[in-house]
Amino acid sequence: MNMNEGSQNSISIFDPIQELENDHLGRFQFAKRLLRRVSTPGCSSTVGLYGGWGVGKTSILKLMDALNEQEQVPVFEKPKLVYIDVWPYEISGDLALPVIVQIRSFLKALPPADYSKNWRRILGVLAQAGVDIALRKTLNLELNNVKDYVDNLKDVSPDQMKVRDLEALVDDIRGAQSAFRDLVLLARKANQNRRLVFLIDNLDRCTPENVVRLLESVKNFLYAPSCIWIFAMDAGVIASYIDRKYEGTRMDGNSYLDKIIPEQYHIPPISSRDMNKLEQFLSKTKPKTSTGLPTIDLRKIPQLPEVLVPRRLLKTAQKFYEAYTTDSHLGNPASPDLAFALILLYNT
Numbered sequence: 339m340n341m342n343e344g345s346q347n348s349i350s351i352f353d354p355i356q357e358l359e360n361d362h363l364g365r366f367q368f369a370k371r372l373l374r375r376v377s378t379p380g381c382s383s384t385v386g387l388y389g390g391w392g393v394g395k396t397s398i399l400k401l402m403d404a405l406n407e408q409e410q411v412p413v414f415e416k417p418k419l420v421y422i423d424v425w426p427y428e429i430s431g432d433l434a435l436p437v438i439v440q441i442r443s444f445l446k447a448l449p450p451a452d453y454s455k456n457w458r459r460i461l462g463v464l465a466q467a468g469v470d471i472a473l474r475k476t477l478n479l480e481l482n483n484v485k486d487y488v489d490n491l492k493d494v495s496p497d498q499m500k501v502r503d504l505e506a507l508v509d510d511i512r513g514a515q516s517a518f519r520d521l522v523l524l525a526r527k528a529n530q531n532r533r534l535v536f537l538i539d540n541l542d543r544c545t546p547e548n549v550v551r552l553l554e555s556v557k558n559f560l561y562a563p564s565c566i567w568i569f570a571m572d573a574g575v576i577a578s579y580i581d582r583k584y585e586g587t588r589m590d591g592n593s594y595l596d597k598i599i600p601e602q603y604h605i606p607p608i609s610s611r612d613m614n615k616l617e618q619f620l621s622k623t624k625p626k627t628s629t630g631l632p633t634i635d636l637r638k639i640p641q642l643p644e645v646l647v648p649r650r651l652l653k654t655a656q657k658f659y660e661a662y663t664t665d666s667h668l669g670n671p672a673s674p675d676l677a678f679a680l681i682l683l684y685n686t
Contacts, residue, residue, distance in 0.1 A: 355397040362619040363608060363648060365394055369401035372603060376566050377417050381600035383561050387570040387603035394647025395570040398605065399537045414530040417566070418444075425540040428548050429433070432555040437536060438518070444525040453524055456517035479618050484625055503519055515558050522562040535566045542572040546579040557598060567597055608646040613637060620650065620655040628663050632674035653681040 348614050355361050374379050389395050403419050422436050438460055446451050522534060541549060553576075560567055577591030596602075608616065613636050620634055634655060636642055672680070 346418045354400050354401040355394070356404065358401065358607055360410075361397075361401060362622075363612070363615055365398055366405065367400050368603075368606060369398045370405055372398070372568075373402045373417075375603075377415075377533070381566060383566055384599045384601070385566060385568045386573060386595070386599040386602035387568055387605070388573040388602055389570075390572050390574070390647065392647040393605050395605065395606075396455070396515065396539055397569055399568070402537070412436055414532060416532060417535045418526075418529050418532040419535050419537055420536045421539065423539050424552060426551070428544045433538070433552045434555050434559060437556065437559065438521065440536075441521050441525045441534075444528050445521075447528055448524060453521060456520045456524075459517040460514050460521070462514075515561075518559045519562045522565045526564060530563060530564045533566065535568060538567060538569045538571075538572075541569060542575045546582050549576055549579040552597070553565045560598065573602070597648065608648065616646075616651065620651060623652060623655040624659055625663055628659075631659060631662050634658065635675060635676055638675045639682065650682075650685050654685050657681045657685075 355365065358366055372387065374383075376385060385562055387395055387398065399421060403421070406416055407418055420440050422433075424433060424438065427436050429435060442453075442457065453642055462587060462681075470495060524530060526534060556567070573592075573595055577595055580589065580591035580594045585588075616636055617634060620636075624631060655678075658674075661677060661681075662678075
């Protein structure tokens with residue numbers, strides 16, 4: 339999947355940053371360090387990119403891809419970044435499905451015989467897990483329900499997608515783990531032996547009841563050699579969902595995350611010392627066709643360090659300029675500093 343697809347047609351100031359020239363807040367430095375880390379042999383197989391709403395998690399993933407393309411090293415030394423937005427797959431409750439579909443896209447040049455057995459083995463486990471809806475859509479199979487799927491599915495050919503005896507191919511979880519490792523190895527060979535790095539985004543957008551299912555659906559595939567998973571999410575939100583799922587037990591959400599994601603990186607906050615960067619960042623919201631608009635003076639807001647969430651500041655600046663370009667006649671005008679502070683308070 340091309341992470342930069344559609345970047346040229348970006349129409350919203352709230353879209354993730356995809357080009358380095360649009361990185362007004364200097365996030366590329368953080369993205370560069372994280373890219374280098376996942377490119378080293380000693381990196382953990384699972385990495386957490388943690389940050390709250392609107393701080394730029396998706397932008398950092400996109401910037402990693404842009405930096406990876408610019409690296410002046412041979413292609414085989416660069417990791418293969420695979421971006422997966424979890425949100426559309428929430429209904430299936432299974433994150434493994436888009437992952438193996440992505441891996442299979444890397445195997446198109448190989449003979450089906452090289453990977454069909456492993457492909458069928460993993461699909462058998464997914465069938466038992468009950469992802470009938472997603473599999474039906476992805477594989478174009480006409481199935482009635484999960485029970486009929488497991489009882490009657492005969493075989494899933496990676497090319498013909500015909501139904502034959504799948505029941506004989508459904509092995510235990512260890513078999514699926516081994517099959518996944520083999521598929522990763524084949525995918526790497528088909529991509530100049532590059533390390534695979536899955537960028538898992540928007541898990542914290544999913545509903546509480548589905549978050550744990552999505553995490554658990556891939557936990558058996560997290561330890562394939564030369565395969566790294568980056569989970570970009572609000573760890574506090576996910577931990578609270580885990581607490582909710584296991585309410586009444588001794589399970590702790592933060593401990594749960596620490597267990598499966600041992601290496602964690604928190605997006606650094608924007609500092610109030612970076613006022614020039616912030617004001618350049620907010621200038622993106624200023625209408626190009628209007629003149630004489632007031633300037634935003636962030637230095638007059640003492641509480642600013644507590645609300646330095648980039649997306650929140652963009653929303654505030656957008657509404658601020660709207661107030662001066664809309665003929666509302668709603669009473670005496672306030673000072674620009676007060677107007678900006680009140681809108682920021684509302685958005686906070």
